[in-house]
Amino acid sequence: MSTRRVVITGMGWVTPLGDDVDQVWQRLLRAQCAVQPVTRFDAGTFATNFAAQSQVPDLATVLGPDAARAHAHAGTSSRFALAAAQRAWNQAGLDPLPKSSRERMGIYLGAGEGTLDFDNYVAANLAGWDAANARVDDAAWARAAQERLTLHTEIEQEPNVTLSHLAHRFGCRGPAFNCMTACAASTQAVGEAFEIIKRGDADLMFAGGTHTMIHPLGMTGFIRLTAMSKRNDSPNTAARPFDSTRDGFVMGEGAGIIVLESLEHALARGATPLCEVAGFGSSADAFRITDIQPEGKGAIAAMAQACRQAGIDPREPGPDGRPQVHYISAHGTGTQENDRIESIAVKGLFGPLAQKVPFSSVKSMLGHLIQAAGAVELITCVQAIRTGWLPPTINLHHPDPNCDLDYVPNQARDVNAQGGVEVCLSNSFGFGGQNDTICVRRWRA
Amino acid sequence: MKRRVVITGVGCITSLGVGIEPTWSGLVAGRSGLQRSTRIAPGAFACSLAGEVREFTARDFVPKSYRKATKVMAKDTELAVAAAHLAVKDAGIVTREHAEGGGATPTYPPGRVGCHIGAGLIAAETDELSSALASSCGGEGTSDNAGGFSLRRWGTGGDSSGGMNNLPPLWMLKYLPNMLACHVTIIHGAEGPSNTLTCAEASGLLCAGESARVIERGAADICFAGSAESKLNHMGFLRQGLAGRLADTGDSDDASSVMRPYDAASKGTVLGEAAGILILEEAASAKARGRTPYATLLGFGAAHSGGAGLAILPDGSPNDGLVLAIERALNDAGVSADQIDAIVPQACGVPVTDAAEAGALRDVFGERLALIPLVTLAPMIGECAAGNGGVHLGVAAMCMREQTLPARLHAGKPAPGLAADASPTRQAPLRHVLVCSGSLGGQNAALVLGRAAS
Numbered sequence: 001m002s003t004r005r006v007v008i009t010g011m012g013w014v015t016p017l018g019d020d021v022d023q024v025w026q027r028l029l030r031a032q033c034a035v036q037p038v039t040r041f042d043a044g045t046f047a048t049n050f051a052a053q054s055q056v057p058d059l060a061t062v063l064g065p066d067a068a069r070a071h072a073h074a075g076t077s078s079r080f081a082l083a084a085a086q087r088a089w090n091q092a093g094l095d096p097l098p099k100s101s102r103e104r105m106g107i108y109l110g111a112g113e114g115t116l117d118f119d120n121y122v123a124a125n126l127a128g129w130d131a132a133n134a135r136v137d138d139a140a141w142a143r144a145a146q147e148r149l150t151l152h153t154e155i156e157q158e159p160n161v162t163l164s165h166l167a168h169r170f171g172c173r174g175p176a177f178n179c180m181t182a183c184a185a186s187t188q189a190v191g192e193a194f195e196i197i198k199r200g201d202a203d204l205m206f207a208g209g210t211h212t213m214i215h216p217l218g219m220t221g222f223i224r225l226t227a228m229s230k231r232n233d234s235p236n237t238a239a240r241p242f243d244s245t246r247d248g249f250v251m252g253e254g255a256g257i258i259v260l261e262s263l264e265h266a267l268a269r270g271a272t273p274l275c276e277v278a279g280f281g282s283s284a285d286a287f288r289i290t291d292i293q294p295e296g297k298g299a300i301a302a303m304a305q306a307c308r309q310a311g312i313d314p315r316e317p318g319p320d321g322r323p324q325v326h327y328i329s330a331h332g333t334g335t336q337e338n339d340r341i342e343s344i345a346v347k348g349l350f351g352p353l354a355q356k357v358p359f360s361s362v363k364s365m366l367g368h369l370i371q372a373a374g375a376v377e378l379i380t381c382v383q384a385i386r387t388g389w390l391p392p393t394i395n396l397h398h399p400d401p402n403c404d405l406d407y408v409p410n411q412a413r414d415v416n417a418q419g420g421v422e423v424c425l426s427n428s429f430g431f432g433g434q435n436d437t438i439c440v441r442r443w444r445a
Numbered sequence: 446m447k448r449r450v451v452i453t454g455v456g457c458i459t460s461l462g463v464g465i466e467p468t469w470s471g472l473v474a475g476r477s478g479l480q481r482s483t484r485i486a487p488g489a490f491a492c493s494l495a496g497e498v499r500e501f502t503a504r505d506f507v508p509k510s511y512r513k514a515t516k517v518m519a520k521d522t523e524l525a526v527a528a529a530h531l532a533v534k535d536a537g538i539v540t541r542e543h544a545e546g547g548g549a550t551p552t553y554p555p556g557r558v559g560c561h562i563g564a565g566l567i568a569a570e571t572d573e574l575s576s577a578l579a580s581s582c583g584g585e586g587t588s589d590n591a592g593g594f595s596l597r598r599w600g601t602g603g604d605s606s607g608g609m610n611n612l613p614p615l616w617m618l619k620y621l622p623n624m625l626a627c628h629v630t631i632i633h634g635a636e637g638p639s640n641t642l643t644c645a646e647a648s649g650l651l652c653a654g655e656s657a658r659v660i661e662r663g664a665a666d667i668c669f670a671g672s673a674e675s676k677l678n679h680m681g682f683l684r685q686g687l688a689g690r691l692a693d694t695g696d697s698d699d700a701s702s703v704m705r706p707y708d709a710a711s712k713g714t715v716l717g718e719a720a721g722i723l724i725l726e727e728a729a730s731a732k733a734r735g736r737t738p739y740a741t742l743l744g745f746g747a748a749h750s751g752g753a754g755l756a757i758l759p760d761g762s763p764n765d766g767l768v769l770a771i772e773r774a775l776n777d778a779g780v781s782a783d784q785i786d787a788i789v790p791q792a793c794g795v796p797v798t799d800a801a802e803a804g805a806l807r808d809v810f811g812e813r814l815a816l817i818p819l820v821t822l823a824p825m826i827g828e829c830a831a832g833n834g835g836v837h838l839g840v841a842a843m844c845m846r847e848q849t850l851p852a853r854l855h856a857g858k859p860a861p862g863l864a865a866d867a868s869p870t871r872q873a874p875l876r877h878v879l880v881c882s883g884s885l886g887g888q889n890a891a892l893v894l895g896r897a898a899s
Contacts, residue, residue: 042597044596047600070755071755106749107749118591122578122594123594124592125575126582127592128679136679142485145679150687155885158886160886163644164755167751167756167887173749173765174747174749175748176747180621180623180641224609224612225615284560284635284639286555287631289514433631
């Protein structure tokens with residue numbers, strides 16, 4: 001079995017607080033919140049009418065005018081991904097990458113479906129609706145749809161098309177995958193990409209995710225599930241993970257993409273690793289499609305596997321007396337159920353040390369980027385390692401007896417005096433019981 | 446030493462029948478499951494034929510306590526759940542589904558059971574959605590661009606009069622692609638590594654490859670692996686039609702006359718729906734419980750296509766990504782191109798896609814390609830999109846076990862140098878079979894199977 005080490009050499013994101021990694025990081029440390037009323041469409045009468053929107057990148061600026069033309073049809077979610085990947089590529093210093101390396105560079109994304117061509121889609125559905133017989137008239141539907149919907153707009157909604165955009169832009173010919181494991185997708189994508197490099201099927205991988213569900217039917221789906229906060233009168237304080245008054249998550253959108261590389265390949269080309277990926281854990285609750293296993297069994301299994309792979313015993317303090325994990329980026333959605341059970345899981349894994357592991361949710365500031373959430377949160381873990389600062393959970397003012405851990409409430413924390421941040425876990429859990437955890441560690445030769 | 450992976454169970458549901466046995470006997474008999482569409486009224490789209498799974502009720506394939514959950518399953522999920530049940534039965538293992546009423550202990554601990562199922566985007570049921578949308582027309586906020594629809598009436602502040610309230614609360618959950626794997630993991634108590642890959646036609650093979658890797662690295666001992674999809678709905682026909690893939694069938698009821706793999710005169714493809722879920726198992730564990738596998742999974746390779754454009758839609762030039770995927774799978778298997786005895790390709794009957802595939806196969810196999818039988822399944826079960834991979838792999842496993850090549854239907858003339866013309870079922874010594882596919886989107890996957898005893 002190969003023991004290749006895997007490092008992160010580049011990172012890029014598009015988030016509701018901006019698209020420059022360092023700048024957004026500073027905003028997170030200042031506890032800024034990006035949540036506001038939805039402007040992308042008229043959500044005025046929706047039970048939840050606010051979200052954390054990201055600015056859609058101008059590809060001509062990010063990629064250059066020629067490349068922007070090649071990707072002219074790219075949908076919002078592919079645009080997020082192209083911009084994030086370009087920044088990761090630049091930071092990794094990959095230009096010019098020889099053809100032999102491009103053949104060994106793969107892509108593993110947790111990209112979501114693209115945005116519906118809403119007006120035209122709705123119009124076709126209405127034209128096809130035979131109200132008298134309460135059924136769809138197939139011929140009328142087909143006629144209207146073929147008239148209004150176009151090839152590129154439809155194809156761009158397929159979730160694997162973001163891969164095509166990245167492969168074309170960067171010439172990647174390695175293994176390419178897209179996973180859709182709901183809110184766990186981009187953490188899973190990074191984890192699976194890590195395994196692919198470790199086993200030697202590729203030397204480099206783009207890994208991460210991209211998604212937007214800030215469109216009428218996306219918001220509708222979550223409103224019907226009663227999963228989102230309804231604090232329309234106070235969007236900025238609506239995302240309140242671990243607070244006893246939390247009433248659901250707040251929708252976000254964007255992308256997080258990193259360059260993963262075998263240590264050998266990175267060092268051979270003189271790149272500086274930003275940090276090392278030390279472990280990955282993945283499990284299924286196998287419980288219910290709507291509920292989380294109440295003891296957090298699946299979450300514990302994912303975190304435990306990631307720790308085991310990293311050679312960390314969660315119940316043993318390190319030589320400095322601190323737990324060996326210095327920060328956990330919570331899934332921390334702000335739903336009653338998730339935050340309670342995720343806290344139970346952390347206690348289940350770390351035992352008496354759990355109170356001493358800082359554990360915060362940047363979803364309180366960025367919203368929930370759904371399939372892109374995990375990769376964006378992983379980047380915040382790398383930033384914590386690089387800077388020795390922990391991002392806060394904001395809007396946490398009413399303690400919940402079921403959530404009694406150290407959530408880094410309301411203010412960022414400087415832990416450099418305590419020895420900084422060496423090891424982080426990043427958690428993502430998806431509908432249907434998918435659990436994924438990545439462990440990252442400061443890179444040391 | 447590398448842990449070896451074998452196939453010990455196959456569950457396939459196609460338009461030829463519910464199960465690998467009826468599917469296989471249909472293939473061997475040279476029968477096509479493609480008929481006039483009943484799901485979409487013939488004539489609505491240019492293609493009036495379809496490979497529909499008929500006489501199928503998901504409730505018959507789930508434990509009694511889980512029947513209620515079939516109400517929130519889309520067709521894709523129903524097919525996957527039933528195929529997984531059939532695969533478990535075929536593999537002779539006990540899972541949580543047998544636990545009802547104090548059944549036997551599962552063969553494997555839940556944490557050692559993985560699940561990788563490929564899926565497509567699941568289309569919202571048009572009847573349900575259109576009816577809800579129609580309730581929100583007119584009045585304040587009406588949009589002419591959206592056919593008179595009003596977002597204001599759709600929302601209505603969350604009180605019960607809003608149009609969106611006509612959708613059931615779990616509406617969205619029915620259509621998440623990971624629901625195929627979720628229901629399977631819940632029913633069978635599979636708590637190990639799990640994933641849902643959405644790379645169109647390459648999804649199922651990518652999933653089998655990932656399952657194999659999970660078993661090889663010791664993260665699980667057994668996995669559900671495969672894929673399912675049904676595009677026999679409005680959006681499926683629409684998008685495949687816009688992509689120029691669907692055959693204009695006219696009045697023809699004979700699919701093999703319009704869909705002719707590798708024939709430049711093929712009119713395009715005909716859609717099917719299918720599920721293929723396999724049980725992949727660590728070889729020593731399978732042996733320990735006395736199972737003779739169908740085949741050994743020897744090698745896996747994946748790659749992305751390049752070319753001048755975005756590689757989303759093929760242009761007919763050889764698919765370089767497929768070449769790389771096949772070469773990687775051969776290399777991983779330690780098998781040379783000369784040792785491949787048969788190939789199960791995508792062979793969908795869309796001329797540009799077939800040309801890109803044939804070009805790649807020529808690059809890998811050279812002139813010997815003319816001597817390697819191609820197992821072309823689309824004329825019999827249709828182009829099943831993400832459903833292809835699991836079914837193609839299941840059929841390849843049957844070919845290995847039975848040492849038989851099923852009949853090929855073809856009403857025209859495939860391009861020269863390809864063994865793809867009409868032919869009857871025949872016995873054949875098969876030591877190594879390649880299963881491979883590109884995708885609408887540019888992802889490619891290849892798997893090499895070897896004899897179980899090899």
